[in-house]
């Protein structure tokens with residue numbers, strides 16, 4: 380398994396393969412909508428786990444404002460679940476963001492994505508709010524990053 384940290388707009392095929400995993404796990408996820416959102420943000424980061432069988436999982440997000448990263452979408456293929464891929468994707472994302480000087484990661488999830496909620500809590504996120512939406516409560520989480528983690532290999536989301 381290898382892990383890639385890239386700008387998703389420069390790696391459209393990889394992004395599309397990741398969105399296939401998102402569709403398998405979370406239902407509708409229109410590429411046009413994702414691209415539109417990504418293009419609204421100057422700094423974006425896709426962390427993807429891939430091997431000979433294809434994309435196993437990913438995390439996708441963007442810089443919301445200086446020092447604050449929104450970890451927007453993420454999933455691990457059902458057949459690959461429970462092998463530490465989700466945890467590793469998150470670790471790599473956080474290490475990279477901390478090394479770039481980000482101080483906060485934000486994310487949101489719902490009760491039905493229980494594994495993600497648990498993984499977020501185990502990874503240091505705190506629940507900071509709940510938004511009531513049509514499809515049920517949307518849980519808002521934040522994690523403060525420790526500055527000066529390992530050096531990034533590229534400058535994709537430098538603030």
Ligand SMILES: CC(C)(COP(=O)(O)OP(=O)(O)OC[C@H]1O[C@@H](n2cnc3c(N)ncnc32)[C@H](O)[C@@H]1OP(=O)(O)O)[C@@H](O)C(=O)NCCC(=O)NCCS
Pocket residue numbers: 404405436453454455456459460461462463464465466467487488489492493494495496497498501
């Ligand atoms: C959430 C998700 C990314 C986790 O991926 P994963 O590769 O299975 O994660 P890991 O193997 O690194 O394990 C996550 C860890 O969280 C913890 N965990 C998860 N569910 C748990 C549960 N029900 N009870 C206790 N611990 C749990 C465990 O520590 C687990 O590690 P373990 O299974 O080795 O014990 C994956 O399950 C997924 O894509 N789910 C569906 C889509 C989704 O929820 N997306 C997010 C929408 S906001």
